[in-house]
Amino acid sequence: MRRKIKRKLRVIVLVQTNLIPPDTLDGVENKEKELWRTEYDVVSTLRGMGHEVWPVEVRSDLGVIREAIEEHKPHVAFNLLEEFDGYPLFDQHMVSYLELKKQNYTGCNPLGLTLTHDKTLTKKILAYHRIQVPRFAVFRLNRKVRRPNRLRFPLFVKSVSDEGSVGISQASIVRDDEKLKERVEFIHRQNQTHALVEEYIEGREIYVGVIGNLKLQAYTPWELVMTNLPEGSQNIATGKAKWDVEYQKKIGLVTQPAKLEPQLRIEFERLSKRIYRILGLSGYARIDYRFTQHGRLYVLEVNPNPQIAHNEDFADSAEHCGVKYQALLQKIMTLGMSYDPMG
Numbered sequence: 519m520r521r522k523i524k525r526k527l528r529v530i531v532l533v534q535t536n537l538i539p540p541d542t543l544d545g546v547e548n549k550e551k552e553l554w555r556t557e558y559d560v561v562s563t564l565r566g567m568g569h570e571v572w573p574v575e576v577r578s579d580l581g582v583i584r585e586a587i588e589e590h591k592p593h594v595a596f597n598l599l600e601e602f603d604g605y606p607l608f609d610q611h612m613v614s615y616l617e618l619k620k621q622n623y624t625g626c627n628p629l630g631l632t633l634t635h636d637k638t639l640t641k642k643i644l645a646y647h648r649i650q651v652p653r654f655a656v657f658r659l660n661r662k663v664r665r666p667n668r669l670r671f672p673l674f675v676k677s678v679s680d681e682g683s684v685g686i687s688q689a690s691i692v693r694d695d696e697k698l699k700e701r702v703e704f705i706h707r708q709n710q711t712h713a714l715v716e717e718y719i720e721g722r723e724i725y726v727g728v729i730g731n732l733k734l735q736a737y738t739p740w741e742l743v744m745t746n747l748p749e750g751s752q753n754i755a756t757g758k759a760k761w762d763v764e765y766q767k768k769i770g771l772v773t774q775p776a777k778l779e780p781q782l783r784i785e786f787e788r789l790s791k792r793i794y795r796i797l798g799l800s801g802y803a804r805i806d807y808r809f810t811q812h813g814r815l816y817v818l819e820v821n822p823n824p825q826i827a828h829n830e831d832f833a834d835s836a837e838h839c840g841v842k843y844q845a846l847l848q849k850i851m852t853l854g855m856s857y858d859p860m861g
């Protein structure tokens with residue numbers, strides 16, 4: 519059998535300030551590694567596949583991207599950016615810049631990024647399409663906290679725009695007006711953003727990865743399970759649960775294929791692809807749900823360009839569908855090279 523010869527690609531990998539990974543892991547502490555694990559996995563895997571790879575650190579100047587494009591003439595820019603100069607909502611502008619430069623890139627297009635970065639706008643669009651989302655209200659900075667009647671306790675308080683569960687803990691679930699006020703003020707003070715208050719949805723926490731531009735594939739629904747949660751705690755993905763490895767061990771946190779009836783798994787996958795289309799996404803994304811004991815699916819959040827470190831949820835769920843890490847990165851690049859911003 520003849521081996522399929524893969525084209526060697528020239529790839530620039532766009533990474534955030536201070537996230538250029540080292541060439542080897544020798545002598546590196548685990549904690550330090552956490553910071554640039556995705557960058558390291560992507561760069562080292564692409565190199566291992568024989569591609570020519572240049573990491574480009576983007577700080578506060580698009581000039582470095584322009585220079586890298588001119589110097590390396592990359593087939594594709596692998597986009598690992600989640601912010602620009604410290605502003606999480608500005609990554610969409612950099613992707614717009616790549617489009618203006620006629621540079622192919624991986625991941626989501628500017629419109630998809632813009633719509634999904636705004637968690638309230640996402641929910642409004644989905645509600646129009648009769649997809650279930652928690653009821654919500656925004657409590658703006660420097661305004662009085664007054665709960666609209668339609669919002670019933672228990673409620674969940676988070677930042678309207680921050681990601682990565684910053685500001686989310688067990689205290690985010692509030693059961694009366696006094697606690698609501700306290701927690702909204704906490705988000706205003708700590709996160710320095712408006713607060714998003716949603717109805718708290720009790721249920722299982724399920725994530726679905728979707729990949730594609732026109733033809734879409736959904737990966738196996740993945741469940742976040744806490745097997746050793748202390749009495750009275752709820753199974754929510756707090757900042758600690760996401761980032762503190764010791765705490766993860768303590769609460770017995772695992773992510774695994776969600777045990778679902780086949781019909782339900784299909785429903786999750788279908789709905790995820792539908793949401794991806796409605797929001798005009800491209801590349802790859804992960805949709806976060808809560809699944810109640812009455813069998814209702816609520817969309818919590820839509821994440822374009824989700825975390826793609828090796829052995830994290832997205833890559834794991836791809837592998838569960840037979841797509842190994844190398845093949846996954848190759849597919850992400852192929853999609854990037856075939857995406858046509860003009861339609």
Ligand SMILES: Nc1ncnc2c1ncn2[C@@H]1O[C@H](COP(=O)(O)OP(=O)(O)O)[C@@H](O)[C@H]1O
Nearest residue numbers: 652674681682683684716717718719754755819
């Ligand atoms: N309305 C809600 N009901 C129940 N749990 C919620 C709700 N909103 C957020 N959570 C919990 O908080 C986690 C983080 O919230 P999310 O909106 O996804 O923000 P982030 O962008 O920080 O991931 C979720 O994964 C879920 O566990």
Ligand SMILES: [Mg+2]
Nearest residue numbers: 682683806819
């Ligand atoms: Mg989330």
